[in-house]
Amino acid sequence: MSDAAASPPVADRRLRVLVFAASLRKDSVNAVLAQLAARHASRYGAVVDLASMRDFDVPSYDSDIEGQGDIPAGALELNRRLTANDAFVISSPEYNGSMPGLLKNAIDWASRFRPQPFHERHGMLMSASPSMGGGNRGLWALRIPLEHLGARIFPDMFSLAMAHKAFSGETIADARLQQRFEQNLIAFLDLAEAAKNYPCMKKAWVEFLGEPPDMPADRIEVT
Ligand SMILES: Cc1cc2nc3c(=O)[nH]c(=O)nc-3n(C[C@H](O)[C@H](O)[C@H](O)COP(=O)(O)O)c2cc1C
Numbered sequence: 065m066s067d068a069a070a071s072p073p074v075a076d077r078r079l080r081v082l083v084f085a086a087s088l089r090k091d092s093v094n095a096v097l098a099q100l101a102a103r104h105a106s107r108y109g110a111v112v113d114l115a116s117m118r119d120f121d122v123p124s125y126d127s128d129i130e131g132q133g134d135i136p137a138g139a140l141e142l143n144r145r146l147t148a149n150d151a152f153v154i155s156s157p158e159y160n161g162s163m164p165g166l167l168k169n170a171i172d173w174a175s176r177f178r179p180q181p182f183h184e185r186h187g188m189l190m191s192a193s194p195s196m197g198g199g200n201r202g203l204w205a206l207r208i209p210l211e212h213l214g215a216r217i218f219p220d221m222f223s224l225a226m227a228h229k230a231f232s233g234e235t236i237a238d239a240r241l242q243q244r245f246e247q248n249l250i251a252f253l254d255l256a257e258a259a260k261n262y263p264c265m266k267k268a269w270v271e272f273l274g275e276p277p278d279m280p281a282d283r284i285e286v287t
Contacts, residue, residue, distance in 0.1 A: 079257045081105050082149040084115040086156040086167035093192040093227035094155040100234065101153050101190065104249055110257075113149055117166070120145075135284060139173035143286065145157045146174065146181035151256040152215075153249075155190045158202030170207050178283045183214035186256035188249065190222040192230070198223030216259070218252040 085094035085101045095116075102114040122138040123129070129136075157164055174181055174266060188212055193200030200223035207217050222245055224230050229237075236242040 069247075077261050079110045079151060079252070079260055080111045080113065080149040082113045082115060082152040084120070084139075084152075084154060085119060086117055086154055086164055088117050088121065088166070092157075093194070093224075094157050095229050096151070096231055096234075097192045097224055097227070098155040099154065099189055100236070100245070101249055103234070104246055105153070105253060108158050108250060108253055110253055113145060114259060115145055117170075120170045122170055122173050123164065125169055130176060130284065131251065131282075138170065139176075142170055142207045143177045143181045146185060147179075147286075149185070150186070150260045151186040151253075153188045153190065153252075154206070156199070156202060156206055158191055158193055158195075158197070158199030158210050159200045162205040163202050167206070168209065175209075175213055176284050178217075178285050180213060180283075182210060185215050186218065186250060186252070186259060188218045188221070188252040189216045190224070192224040192227035194228045195224060198225035198227070216233070218255065220251065222248045 083098050083105065085092055085098040087094045089095075098113065103111045106112045116286055120138045120142040122136040122142075154167070159165070171182075189203045189206055189210075191203050193199035200221065203221045203223065210217050224236065224241075224245075230241070231237060236245055
């Protein structure tokens with residue numbers, strides 16, 4: 065087999081990453097962190113799709129609405145953008161020790177599509193908060209639905225404490241923290257890029273472990 069036939073063109077092998085902050089707020093500190101991640105990922109060679117949570121804003125999940133086929137535009141858009149990318153980076157606020165309801169709601173809507181768009185995608189989680197904890201507890205909560213859906217969530221997460229004072233222009237003011245942020249992001253991009261171009265195994269994703277395998281499933285099939 066010729067080299068050209070053995071491997072896809074170089075352009076197709078570049079990692080495609082969806083980046084967004086799970087906040088609708090105009091002055092969101094998580095949006096600043098997401099923009100920083102997008103810039104560094106792009107500089108590192110990834111093809112970056114920087115989105116706004118506004119693109120994925122959806123009404124509360126309602127299976128009656130889904131049953132009528134009225135799928136909200138934000139759910140269709142989140143499914144489309146996840147599917148178009150190999151990996152995702154979410155910068156999420158922490159609300160009451162967990163993830164914001166709007167993010168969980170968007171995940172719930174997107175989980176209804178088949179193929180299920182989180183399955184086998186690589187994800188990195190980050191957070192920013194004015195608190196000393198940096199919103200890190202919320203990320204542990206966010207891992208649960210994403211891993212349940214078969215996403216490969218990178219073990220290292222980045223949380224920026226006292227975020228309202230942490231930025232200097234477009235970077236993190238503390239040079240060591242900025243370096244840690246870059247190292248964390250690059251380690252994630254390297255792993256996701258390796259998994260994209262050098263896949264060594266595929267893992268089956270089983271929905272609702274413990275339920276009978278022959279149960280009928282009603283889902284939004286995407287053709
Ligand atoms: C309903 C609500 C709950 C919050 N709970 C937490 C919390 O548990 N931990 C925390 O660090 N900050 C908490 N905050 C503060 C947010 O971290 C802060 O508003 C932050 O700026 C939100 O992120 P954003 O700027 O990206 O929108 C909460 C804010 C709201 C509105």
